[in-house]
Amino acid sequence: MPDKNREIVNVEIPSKALRIQHAMCPQGHSLMCADHPINGYASVCVRVTCRDEEGLIYLDPIYGSFCNVTEIDVQEKELVEFFCPTCRISLTSSHQVCQECGAPMFELALPRGGVVSGCLRNGCHFHLLKLADGIQLLNSLDEDPIWDSFL
Numbered sequence: 001m002p003d004k005n006r007e008i009v010n011v012e013i014p015s016k017a018l019r020i021q022h023a024m025c026p027q028g029h030s031l032m033c034a035d036h037p038i039n040g041y042a043s044v045c046v047r048v049t050c051r052d053e054e055g056l057i058y059l060d061p062i063y064g065s066f067c068n069v070t071e072i073d074v075q076e077k078e079l080v081e082f083f084c085p086t087c088r089i090s091l092t093s094s095h096q097v098c099q100e101c102g103a104p105m106f107e108l109a110l111p112r113g114g115v116v117s118g119c120l121r122n123g124c125h126f127h128l129l130k131l132a133d134g135i136q137l138l139n140s141l142d143e144d145p146i147w148d149s150f151l
């Protein structure tokens, strides 16, 4: 249900200009992993399961880039599931499915109530970023750096 008290504003930004810096599980455990950098930055580490296999996946922290590193072999188009490596809570979204292929999506919490989500089908690159607290974001548009505290 759209909230009548809020407007949705779409902002176009250059590809790969945003970097996830503080992803968390719903219980607040940090998912950032400085020990496995991707493109020179701390990756987002989650536990991945596919059929009977289980391992870690290091997600590219650059939003819109997919240089992910997976410990287990996942076939193209296969569905996976993500869990918090610390508390093992499922990161599958309870209310979103992929708008391109209909698969379940994962959801990672960002600071200030933002959410980054993506398709759980291997090879489908559908993803969404929702930065919450729009008023603060608007107020900070003339600050530098604009986005960092929301990611």
Ligand SMILES: [Zn+2]
Binding pocket: 025, 026, 027, 028, 029, 084, 085, 086, 087, 088, 089
């Ligand atoms: Zn957790």
Ligand SMILES: [Zn+2]
Binding pocket: 098, 099, 100, 101, 102, 103, 119, 120, 121, 124, 125, 126
């Ligand atoms: Zn998909």
